[in-house]
Amino acid sequence: MSDTLQPVQISRKPAPAQGSRDPLTADEARRAIRAAETALLDERRMLTADELAELAYVPDASVPSLAALAHEVRLAWCGPEVEVEGILSAKTGGCPEDCHFCSQSSKFDTVVKATPFLDTDEVLAAAKETAALGASEFCIVLAVRGPDERTMERLLELVPIINGETGLNVAVSAGILTPEQAKRLADGGVHRYNHNLETARSYFPEVVTSHDWTEREETCSLVRENGMELCCGALLGMGETIDQRLELLGQLREVDPTEVPLNFLKPMAGTPFAHLPAVEPLEAIRWIALFRIALPTVILRYAGGREFTLGDLQAMGMTSGINALIIGNYLTYLGRSPQEDLKMLDDLRMPVGLLSKVI
Amino acid sequence: MSEATAAAFCDGCGRPAAECAGCRWEYDPPHFCSQCGVRMAVNVSPNGWKARCKTHGEITRG
Numbered sequence: 001m002s003d004t005l006q007p008v009q010i011s012r013k014p015a016p017a018q019g020s021r022d023p024l025t026a027d028e029a030r031r032a033i034r035a036a037e038t039a040l041l042d043e044r045r046m047l048t049a050d051e052l053a054e055l056a057y058v059p060d061a062s063v064p065s066l067a068a069l070a071h072e073v074r075l076a077w078c079g080p081e082v083e084v085e086g087i088l089s090a091k092t093g094g095c096p097e098d099c100h101f102c103s104q105s106s107k108f109d110t111v112v113k114a115t116p117f118l119d120t121d122e123v124l125a126a127a128k129e130t131a132a133l134g135a136s137e138f139c140i141v142l143a144v145r146g147p148d149e150r151t152m153e154r155l156l157e158l159v160p161i162i163n164g165e166t167g168l169n170v171a172v173s174a175g176i177l178t179p180e181q182a183k184r185l186a187d188g189g190v191h192r193y194n195h196n197l198e199t200a201r202s203y204f205p206e207v208v209t210s211h212d213w214t215e216r217e218e219t220c221s222l223v224r225e226n227g228m229e230l231c232c233g234a235l236l237g238m239g240e241t242i243d244q245r246l247e248l249l250g251q252l253r254e255v256d257p258t259e260v261p262l263n264f265l266k267p268m269a270g271t272p273f274a275h276l277p278a279v280e281p282l283e284a285i286r287w288i289a290l291f292r293i294a295l296p297t298v299i300l301r302y303a304g305g306r307e308f309t310l311g312d313l314q315a316m317g318m319t320s321g322i323n324a325l326i327i328g329n330y331l332t333y334l335g336r337s338p339q340e341d342l343k344m345l346d347d348l349r350m351p352v353g354l355l356s357k358v359i
Numbered sequence: 360m361s362e363a364t365a366a367a368f369c370d371g372c373g374r375p376a377a378e379c380a381g382c383r384w385e386y387d388p389p390h391f392c393s394q395c396g397v398r399m400a401v402n403v404s405p406n407g408w409k410a411r412c413k414t415h416g417e418i419t420r421g
Contacts, residue, residue, distance in 0.1 A: 111391075129405045129407070133406065308384075
């Protein structure tokens, strides 16, 4: 590791994702959005892949209309509540995997210095901070390929303590699981398990080389088979194309998660993706809306990178299909103040509540 | 250790203050000790953060 790092130079002009066709005309966009509204709100059916693809190519001027539809879909399929969650990196850095976006990989020279699994008191204190913010969910996140036996024992010790002392549902994110580990975590009271697909299968080898997409999909299946809720998210802005984002939406439908955390790349100094441009704010809104329209039943959570990507448009995301958020800080960097987020929800008349997947 | 101590090093990249006037993004915690420029161990929690320099001690927020 060097003693200094080259700071990230954020591109001044954020770049849109590459598409494979021209945008729709304004008339075509209006017709496509109306057709989607009929399907999702009147016929109450999921859109086909072709219908979704058309919506991905509405012009920028139609994005607010797309967002308005996504908000209606969210209200009709999920209700008005917003689920609030806190997350904690309980074991930071030193990860043997090479996810090119991640500052916690030991393969890259980043600002993150590895620290061991936090003490029980420290994890519990963070859970109490989360509960005090009005959250219903607390996720313990570990920078590991998968849990070893010592990690499993720590998790199984922590989950009932946190649940018992705070009343929070406890989620875990600890990488790739074996069938036996999935069963033990489910039996141990883990409410939800996070394992992101991150990107489309066809683009995954550009993002991670130390494990493959299938391993992620298999862990997602194990989570569901063992009765835990599956939290399976995406990270946009890694150089994937529009068509690969659509491919990812199809693959997310197949793994059938309860929750989809939607992250936007915040380039991290020292990682292979440090040079990538930011996702444009309006493009982020477009994809929040498309995720909701493609996945009408899921808990769609604002996750990492929203402050960086959306800036002043964060409230607009809440009216574009989002119905959950991570409150407070993220794993290795900070979020805006919880009070700002709670005020935003209050101003939008969005009640904080407990959510589960709509069947 | 106080964050108000005169910074000899940028706490975002670890360079001497004369070379970097401060590149840390507002949503990043400090990662390098502002007194010696050495990388710190940082733990972020939902409502705060803690950064430890093995020579100059701990800074906490929240």
